[in-house]
Amino acid sequence: MSLIMDMTALRLSLQIASVSTILAIIVGVPIALLLARVRFRGRGIISALVLVPIFLPPSVMGFYLLQLVGRQSIVGSALERVFDFSLVFHWSGAVLAAFVASTPFLIRTAQAGFESVDLRYEEVARTLGRSEVAIFWTVTMPLAWKALLAGVALALARAMGEFGATLMVAGNIPGKTQTMSIAIYDAVQANRLNDAHVLALTLALVTLGLLVGVGVFARGGKW
Amino acid sequence: MARFSTSIQAQIGKFHLNVAFEMKGETTAIIGASGAGKTLALRAIAGLLHPTDGRITLSDRVLFDSTIRLSIPTRERKIGYVFQDYALFPHLTVAKNLSYALHGWDKNQRAARTRELVDLLDLSGLESRLPSEISGGQQQRVALGRALAPGPELVLLDEPFSAVDAPARALLTEQLHALQARLGFAMVLVTHDVSEAYALASQLVMLSKGFVIQKGPREDVFHAPASAEVARLLGFRNLFPGRVVGNDGGITTVDIQGVRVYSANSGVPTGTLVLCGVHPQSIGLVRYEDAALQDQSNVLSVTVAQRTDRGVQADVTLALDGHDGKGPLLHSTVHQVDLSAELLPGALYKAVIPQQAVHLWRVREEL
Numbered sequence: 344m345s346l347i348m349d350m351t352a353l354r355l356s357l358q359i360a361s362v363s364t365i366l367a368i369i370v371g372v373p374i375a376l377l378l379a380r381v382r383f384r385g386r387g388i389i390s391a392l393v394l395v396p397i398f399l400p401p402s403v404m405g406f407y408l409l410q411l412v413g414r415q416s417i418v419g420s421a422l423e424r425v426f427d428f429s430l431v432f433h434w435s436g437a438v439l440a441a442f443v444a445s446t447p448f449l450i451r452t453a454q455a456g457f458e459s460v461d462l463r464y465e466e467v468a469r470t471l472g473r474s475e476v477a478i479f480w481t482v483t484m485p486l487a488w489k490a491l492l493a494g495v496a497l498a499l500a501r502a503m504g505e506f507g508a509t510l511m512v513a514g515n516i517p518g519k520t521q522t523m524s525i526a527i528y529d530a531v532q533a534n535r536l537n538d539a540h541v542l543a544l545t546l547a548l549v550t551l552g553l554l555v556g557v558g559v560f561a562r563g564g565k566w
Numbered sequence: 567m568a569r570f571s572t573s574i575q576a577q578i579g580k581f582h583l584n585v586a587f588e589m590k591g592e593t594t595a596i597i598g599a600s601g602a603g604k605t606l607a608l609r610a611i612a613g614l615l616h617p618t619d620g621r622i623t624l625s626d627r628v629l630f631d632s633t634i635r636l637s638i639p640t641r642e643r644k645i646g647y648v649f650q651d652y653a654l655f656p657h658l659t660v661a662k663n664l665s666y667a668l669h670g671w672d673k674n675q676r677a678a679r680t681r682e683l684v685d686l687l688d689l690s691g692l693e694s695r696l697p698s699e700i701s702g703g704q705q706q707r708v709a710l711g712r713a714l715a716p717g718p719e720l721v722l723l724d725e726p727f728s729a730v731d732a733p734a735r736a737l738l739t740e741q742l743h744a745l746q747a748r749l750g751f752a753m754v755l756v757t758h759d760v761s762e763a764y765a766l767a768s769q770l771v772m773l774s775k776g777f778v779i780q781k782g783p784r785e786d787v788f789h790a791p792a793s794a795e796v797a798r799l800l801g802f803r804n805l806f807p808g809r810v811v812g813n814d815g816g817i818t819t820v821d822i823q824g825v826r827v828y829s830a831n832s833g834v835p836t837g838t839l840v841l842c843g844v845h846p847q848s849i850g851l852v853r854y855e856d857a858a859l860q861d862q863s864n865v866l867s868v869t870v871a872q873r874t875d876r877g878v879q880a881d882v883t884l885a886l887d888g889h890d891g892k893g894p895l896l897h898s899t900v901h902q903v904d905l906s907a908e909l910l911p912g913a914l915y916k917a918v919i920p921q922q923a924v925h926l927w928r929v930r931e932e933l
Binding site: 461463464466467468469470471472473474477481482485486 | 612613614639640641642643644645646647649653655656657666667669712713715716
């Protein structure tokens with residue numbers, strides 16, 4: 344194994360996990376807020392559906408994602424026809440897998456965070472003449488952001504470690520779709536145990552470092 | 567002075583709320599037991615709860631009108647609301663809490679207004695503290711200041727006295743009076759504490775199980791409770807079933823377990839079953855019978871059964887003589903200044919109850 348490849352796998356893992364986590368925030372936070380604050384028909388069903396990726400075996404999830412975006416699927420063939428682009432065997436496919444696997448963790452944690460913010464704070468803010476958007480940014484977010492950050496950390500960790508579904512959708516192409524997790528598997532398969540050790544330790548330390556970084560940020564920069 | 571009127575009906579689960587009253591300036595107190603719907607009424611006025619029917623107006627603004635499907639959102643109602651446990655923003659300092667409603671203001675004006683509120687509410691030196699770092703009384707003043715900051719015409723207070731001790735209550739009453747005089751806002755407060763309501767409000771709305779059972783100027787309500795239920799809410803601890811046995815010259819005679827009681831609140835025909843009510847504060851205690859009292863008052867021989875000191879006043883339980891302790895017990899509230907050292911269990915006294923203070927309510931026969 345060359346050092347270049349090693350770095351590429353790490354870079355890919357970080358890239359995929361970051362993009363996936365940003366998507367998870369963009370999609371997950373509004374869903375969490377909706378589930379925490381609005382009582383609507385079908386809320387229970389959506390709550391349950393959100394959890395499905397947590398319970399589904401990664402290989403099963405990967406298989407269904409492949410069915411969804413594969414070249415033969417409606418979505419996949421449309422993407423290919425219009426944009427000449429395919430998620431399969433592409434790092435964006437890995438993003439999709441990581442996103443689907445990790446967003447439920449963010450939604451659940453953020454939802455609990457939003458639910459822990461006493462409704463009366465928002466109500467009193469309304470009596471004080473503030474708009475809903477202002478209330479979200481001045482009351483709800485400041486009181487829920489630690490839970491939100493915990494959700495982001497969980498999603499990030501999950502995305503960094505995503506393996507099964509990623510392998511099914513994006514494959515194992517060194518330098519293109521081979522993430523750290525897959526590189527470890529690859530190294531073990533090829534009996535390159537030393538490489539596996541280096542890769543595993545690197546991934547563990549980087550992930551731990553990210554989580555510690557998030558934790559420190561949550562404490563306002565204090566250790 | 568703000569004119570305010572509300573006439574609303576709301577359905578919250580199985581609970582039905584039907585509240586209507588009008589006020590012109592000053593203060594109205596909604597009095598009711600817990601679960602009577604007091605807080606729901608405030609929430610409806612503030613727009614945090616949507617009535618099914620009715621109309622709410624504040625001065626010349628219509629805030630809610632079901633007939634034209636109008637409901638002004640809470641943030642545009644300009645009604646201050648002080649929650650029972652204040653709901654101060656825990657992540658904002660005292661100053662930031664106070665100025666939260668002043669977001670659209672010019673920076674200097676906002677600072678000036680915040681300083682004014684700090685001074686008015688005696689919060690000097692606490693500006694940069696968090697709500698968790700100040701006392702309960704201070705928190706309450708911050709909540710009040712925060713609600714008053716944008717200059718609302720009407721302020722709603724939910725159980726403002728529930729979490730403060732007796733000295734703080736008196737202080738709060740004074741402060742509310744002073745603030746009201748200075749800033750000119752009207753208040754609707756909700757309480758189960760009659761004495762506090764009496765100290766602050768000129769109008770009372772008695773609420774029971776979601777319905778208004780009596781309303782009007784506090785003296786009218788207090789001196790002529792419309793029902794035993796109102797009397798109970800007003801603290802009439804002496805309520806005894808009896809039967810009217812005579813009507814003569816505007817004085818009604820009632821028999822209560824063999825004791826004759828005379829009431830100047832006439833109009834109940836002889837033979838009617840009644841509930842007879844006397845407020846503990848209306849029962850005076852004297853050592854010896856004074857002939858001058860007898861004319862307009864009931865004088866009953868009693869033995870002190872129990873005395874519980876409650877700071878400025880004492881609750882005294884009295885057993886009527888000649889009943890071997892099995893007769894009705896009377897409850898009297900005696901102010902500290904009138905308390906004598908002899909007023910102890912076992913002491914013989916005369917309970918003096920003015921005929922005017924004996925209220926009668928008809929009871930249905932089957933009861």
